Amino acid sequence: MVEIQEQIDGLLDLAERKGIDVSGELSGLRQKLEVIREATYRNLRPIDQVQVARHPRRPYTCDYLERVFTDWIELHGDRAFRDDAAIVGGWARLDGRSVMVIGHQKGRDMKDNLHRNFGMPHPEGYRKALRLMRLAEKFGRPVITFIDTPGAYPGIGAEKRGQAEAIAMNLREMARLRVPLVSVVIGEGGSGGALALGVTDRILMLEHSVYSVISPEGCAAILWRSADHRDRAAEALKLTSSDLTRLGICDEVIPEPAGGAHADWDGTATALGEALRRAVTELQALDPEQRMAARHAKYEAMGAWQEA
Amino acid sequence: MAWFRKPKKPLTSSDKRDLPSDVFVKCDGCGEILYREKLAQGGYVCPHCAHHFRISADAYIRLLLDDDSFQETESELTSADPLEFTDLKPYVDRLVAARKKTGRADAIRTGRATLEEIPVALGVMDFAFIGGSMGSVVGEKIARLGRLALEEGRPLILVSASGGARMMEGIYSLMQMAKTSAVLARLHEAGLPFVSILTHPTTGGVTASFAMLGDVNLVEPGALVGFAGPRVIEETIRQELPDGFQRAEFLLEHGMVDQVVDRRELRATTARLLRHMNGGPRE
Ligand SMILES: [Zn+2]
Numbered sequence: 262m263v264e265i266q267e268q269i270d271g272l273l274d275l276a277e278r279k280g281i282d283v284s285g286e287l288s289g290l291r292q293k294l295e296v297i298r299e300a301t302y303r304n305l306r307p308i309d310q311v312q313v314a315r316h317p318r319r320p321y322t323c324d325y326l327e328r329v330f331t332d333w334i335e336l337h338g339d340r341a342f343r344d345d346a347a348i349v350g351g352w353a354r355l356d357g358r359s360v361m362v363i364g365h366q367k368g369r370d371m372k373d374n375l376h377r378n379f380g381m382p383h384p385e386g387y388r389k390a391l392r393l394m395r396l397a398e399k400f401g402r403p404v405i406t407f408i409d410t411p412g413a414y415p416g417i418g419a420e421k422r423g424q425a426e427a428i429a430m431n432l433r434e435m436a437r438l439r440v441p442l443v444s445v446v447i448g449e450g451g452s453g454g455a456l457a458l459g460v461t462d463r464i465l466m467l468e469h470s471v472y473s474v475i476s477p478e479g480c481a482a483i484l485w486r487s488a489d490h491r492d493r494a495a496e497a498l499k500l501t502s503s504d505l506t507r508l509g510i511c512d513e514v515i516p517e518p519a520g521g522a523h524a525d526w527d528g529t530a531t532a533l534g535e536a537l538r539r540a541v542t543e544l545q546a547l548d549p550e551q552r553m554a555a556r557h558a559k560y561e562a563m564g565a566w567q568e569a
Numbered sequence: 570m571a572w573f574r575k576p577k578k579p580l581t582s583s584d585k586r587d588l589p590s591d592v593f594v595k596c597d598g599c600g601e602i603l604y605r606e607k608l609a610q611g612g613y614v615c616p617h618c619a620h621h622f623r624i625s626a627d628a629y630i631r632l633l634l635d636d637d638s639f640q641e642t643e644s645e646l647t648s649a650d651p652l653e654f655t656d657l658k659p660y661v662d663r664l665v666a667a668r669k670k671t672g673r674a675d676a677i678r679t680g681r682a683t684l685e686e687i688p689v690a691l692g693v694m695d696f697a698f699i700g701g702s703m704g705s706v707v708g709e710k711i712a713r714l715g716r717l718a719l720e721e722g723r724p725l726i727l728v729s730a731s732g733g734a735r736m737m738e739g740i741y742s743l744m745q746m747a748k749t750s751a752v753l754a755r756l757h758e759a760g761l762p763f764v765s766i767l768t769h770p771t772t773g774g775v776t777a778s779f780a781m782l783g784d785v786n787l788v789e790p791g792a793l794v795g796f797a798g799p800r801v802i803e804e805t806i807r808q809e810l811p812d813g814f815q816r817a818e819f820l821l822e823h824g825m826v827d828q829v830v831d832r833r834e835l836r837a838t839t840a841r842l843l844r845h846m847n848g849g850p851r852e
Pocket of ligand 1: 597599600601615616617618619620
């Protein structure tokens with residue numbers, strides 16, 4: 262793909278310098294590039310999927326908020342310590358219906374990323390999320406979460422303020438919420454820091470998103486004793502949307518446009534919006550007791566073990 | 570499973586696998602030479618400096634419960650290696666080695682018991698089994714123990730010691746955090762007490778799920794308990810961590826646990842707590 266892109270760039274360069282018409286060659290090359298791109302994205306290795314999931318031009322939570330929802334009103338703060346910009350949340354409308362949207366938010370550039378902490382929340386981020394979920398429950402509104410984080414932040418302040426407790430409390434309380442809950446993994450589903458927004462009635466994944474107990478780099482460093490083996494770790498961890506479907510964790514894969522979500526934000530948002538509407542409508546048709554019983558049954562069934 | 574046979578003779582004193590089986594033991598805390606026999610009688614707490622030696626699940630069962638009251642549940646549940654995971658060696662080989670080493674099927678023992686005559690549901694993790702990591706078997710056994718507690722109206726006690734999720738079970742190991750927390754949600758709503766006892770070390774997915782969700786959280790002196798391991802934090806922030814960071818006393822100071830309890834007082838303290846909380850209103 263890179264080679265063809267270089268050929269195209271070379272041709273354009275040549276055309277500019279010499280004033281030759283290269284449109285014939287160009288369109289042929291561009292077509293070839295499209296075909297290869299399509300084939301490439303259909304056959305990504307797990308480690309490539311990880312790279313696509315982390316692509317710096319991939320749409321983030323706020324990009325979907327702009328495209329899928331209307332009437333977005335952001336709500337800030339955990340009411341105890343501070344507002345954590347690594348998680349955003351607030352009221353929005355999905356087809357006119359009022360819903361609570363909560364998601365990890367990465368930054369687009371270095372300055373933004375310092376503000377967003379690269380999408381790695383502190384405890385107060387998870388506590389804000391829980392506050393907003395309880396607010397949704399108070400008014401009977403569905404909760405939609407977007408998952409996209411390398412993980413919960415491992416730092417001194419995070420430990421002092423109870424990172425583990427904050428995540429744990431979200432897991433327990435999400436199991437108790439009486440309103441419909443839908444999560445979508447839009448990029449990186451990084452371990453407990455992702456799951457803390459992910460105990461939901463439905464778990465959707467964008468085609469090239471990943472969801473894992475540990476990053477391939479972290480896993481390779483521990484089990485292969487070198488991060489260089491991250492490609493093997495990525496394969497072994499079974500972290501792609503098709504793996505998670507096969508393992509019974511992912512309920513629906515949302516297809517991405519050719520070239521991945523970063524190549525077509527609007528197209529991705531359209532597909533995502535449709536999947537969300539369907540999920541919320543189906544869940545709202547159930548009564549709360551049914552929904553909660555099904556949620557408990559869903560999580561009780563997760564795992565693989567052998568009886569004696 | 571054909572390739573997994575239980576050892577013919579049950580281990581009589583599995584404490585021995587955590588400590589050199591000599592007559593004397595050197596204390597890691599103060600360097601004092603101690604009589605093994607005496608140390609065992611004192612719950613493996615150094616009589617000079619109160620250093621808490623790491624002990625096995627079996628040792629906690631003897632320490633906390635009324636004699637012979639432990640009726641084990643689900644002891645035959647074993648991992649199914651759902652990902653057919655292989656790193657430098659196959660996960661199945663790691664499992665075989667851990668079973669051989671501990672004489673147990675996985676990293677937790679669960680059962681019914683009495684503690685100072687109070688009927689309880691107890692689970693004790695064993696760090697010696699693949700670092701006390703939580704995979705499907707640990708999660709499922711805790712979930713079943715929680716349901717047993719619900720059905721029989723027993724308070725729940727979980728003794729944790731874990732390096733976190735068992736990554737060789739991939740996403741399933743992560744989801745055990747949700748599974749165990751979800752069953753605790755039901756216990757919480759039923760008004761049944763849950764005492765979480767944190768021992769050295771407890772980190773990662775176990776801390777970030779059931780272990781931090783006790784109605785009361787107790788921790789042994791000196792135990793390291795946290796979300797991220799100290800090495801990961803040091804690599805992230807590129808500075809050395811202060812002394813005592815993530816240790817029991819740090820947790821108490823920062824409000825994460827209710828008390829730091831000497832192992833020799835664990836049974837009595839837990840019993841007193843249960844008498845306060847047990848049989849209370851369920852509304
Ligand atoms: Zn000592």
